[in-house]
Amino acid sequence: MAMVCQLNKLSTEKLGFIPNLDLNKFDHLRHPEQLTFNFKDDPSTLVGATYTFTGSDGRRRRVRITKVLYRAEGIIGRCSIVVEVVCLCEEADCVWHEEGNQKTRVMKISFPSKTRPCEDGLIGEARSKAESSGQRWALNHLPEVIDSITFPYHEHTTVQGRLKKHLKDDYEERVMRVTFLEKLHPLSELTDPREYAQVFYDILQIHQWLYECVGILHRDLSSGNIMYRRIDGKVYGVLNDFDLSSRVRDMDKGPTSNQRTGTRPFMSVDLLSPVWEGGHLYRHDLESLFYIMLCLACRYIAPGVPAAEPRSFSLWFSGTDREIFNDKNTFLLDPFQSLPVQSYFAGFQRWLRKIYDQFRGGYIQRPFFAKNLSTSNEELEESEDEDLEFLQTDNDLIFDWNTLNRHVSYARMRSVMSSFKGKSLQTRWVGNPDH
Structure with missing residues (x-):
């Protein structure tokens, strides 16, 4: 129980949960236990949240989640979240727009084994x-695939990193992978x-x-x-x-x-x-x-x-x-x-x-x-x-x-x-x- 209480004090990024996902408009979701509960019963809670990332082209982008397509129920494994997103970029040359209109893309957030x-x-x-x-x-x-970014979990600043250091080969290391695809x-x-x-x-x-x-x-x-x-x-x-x-x-x-x-x-x-x-x-x-x-x-x-x-x-x-x-x-x-x-x-x-x-x-x-x-x-x-x-x-x-x-x-x-x-x-x- 003490360990759970300590985990609840960590930020979502230190927990290893979707860094750069902006939940500021959803204060009740910033509590890890509440976030897990809401995902289980109503994954559509994420609709309206924004995600910020730097693409492989070096451009900083921000997308808004418009629909939740899939959310895995398992605790162990990839735990994939698949959502529809639109780009909030206002630049005229943004390739994520089509004829001046926002083009819907699919964003998949998964947590695969590092060795895959x-x-x-x-x-x-x-x-x-x-x-x-x-x-x-x-x-x-x-x-x-339009773009893909992989986030390793740092050894000293995340729970996953510390578990790997403590359990060594008994712990299967994972990464967070964000992939953007054609709808x-x-x-x-x-x-x-x-x-x-x-x-x-x-x-x-x-x-x-x-x-x-x-x-x-x-x-x-x-x-x-x-x-x-x-x-x-x-x-x-x-x-x-x-x-x-x-x-x-x-x-x-x-x-x-x-x-x-x-x-x-x-x-x-x-x-x-x-x-x-x-x-x-x-x-x-x-x-x-x-x-x-x-x-x-x-x-x-x-x-x-x-x-x-x-x-x-x-x-x-x-x-x-x-x-x-x-x-x-x-x-x-x-x-x-x-x-x-x-x-x-x-x-x-x-x-x-x-x-x-x-x-x-x-x-x-x-x-x-x-x-x-x-x-x-x-x-x-x-x-x-x-x-x-x-x-x-x-x-x-x-x-x-x-x-x-x-x-x-x-x-x-x-x-x-x-x-x-x-x-x-x-x-x-x-x-x-x-x-």
């Missing part, structure tokens, strides 16, 4: 690769099922291109990270939020953070498993894409309109890792599994059934490796845990874990998703037919 690759760097690599390789189509499916559109603003299908197909294509041509694995596909933009009236799916992404060449060197990677309702069975040791594979992201489409089609009666009682897969949004792991295992291993697609999204029934069959076909063939389990063979044979039964198959040492023995791959997903209700969708990139 920075989001703007990864996006910059991808955009440069698209231009230098003549693959400019990819630019339509990548976010555009994109969320999935909920689409009004045509075929446009949804095109966006999802675009995400599959840009994900494959990033993995094979740039060497970047996204690692956090979720409904909130799939956006779109319109160009000349046509819709283009955009893969957003590279905070948890990794360079493929670095993934064998070990994790870049001590925290589990992914958004839990859409995480693959493997990554939820307490015994999985195989790392994050590209087909785990494809499994996430499947869950995103599944939850949208089964839990929403129209764009942005959830079903009155969206019971389908509800445990995935509220359960523990273990509960979600068990429930997804049961779901994927049931040969008679029904997919309760809502009528508005009926066109996705074929997609979802075929992709479900691909994942189920791969999961039921997984070999059993005793070294991956915390229990002995004898204990396992006596166990009544249904979630472990599927592992008891022949120990096939040549099993291809990357594709679940060729059941799940980019090529197989493309074969399903390249057309919708019998009509071809726009293929942006042919890709490698062997993957």
Whole structure:
């Protein structure tokens, strides 16, 4: 309790909470405990606050928050805050204005692990690769970073710095990163099922291109990270939020953070498993894409309109890792599994059934490796845990874990998703037919 009282005496900057955020008009928010309480119940409290920063061009800017788009609920992790902002600069040559009008931008404040690759760097690599390789189509499916600033926590003046000094390697050091991006559109603003299908197909294509041509694995596909933009009236799916992404060449060197990677309702069975040791594979992201489409089609009666009682897969949004792991295992291993697609999204029934069959076909063939389990063979044979039964198959040492023995791959997903209700969708990139 004494420690909490001492923390309450510190400024928000010394606490390590958003330096340069002006809360002078909101005196009740300057108290850290009150600020946390208000964010939890009503994150819109930030609307009207201003943020001042020096951009990479050396220009001092001040922006006003006009809308809160997202605020993470977790205590440990990035704790991202995503808001819409407008620039308050009055200079005529300000590039943040368009034809004399304020242009809305998105500001993301996150607290990633210091060892993670920075989001703007990864996006910059991808955009440069698209231009230098003549693959400019990819630019339509990548976010555009306008500016990014990283704030390390000083060793002697912040709580984080002092904790690191005291706990040493047991404390995961973080930085505060403020990133300004082009404003994109969320999935909920689409009004045509075929446009949804095109966006999802675009995400599959840009994900494959990033993995094979740039060497970047996204690692956090979720409904909130799939956006779109319109160009000349046509819709283009955009893969957003590279905070948890990794360079493929670095993934064998070990994790870049001590925290589990992914958004839990859409995480693959493997990554939820307490015994999985195989790392994050590209087909785990494809499994996430499947869950995103599944939850949208089964839990929403129209764009942005959830079903009155969206019971389908509800445990995935509220359960523990273990509960979600068990429930997804049961779901994927049931040969008679029904997919309760809502009528508005009926066109996705074929997609979802075929992709479900691909994942189920791969999961039921997984070999059993005793070294991956915390229990002995004898204990396992006596166990009544249904979630472990599927592992008891022949120990096939040549099993291809990357594709679940060729059941799940980019090529197989493309074969399903390249057309919708019998009509071809726009293929942006042919890709490698062997993957």
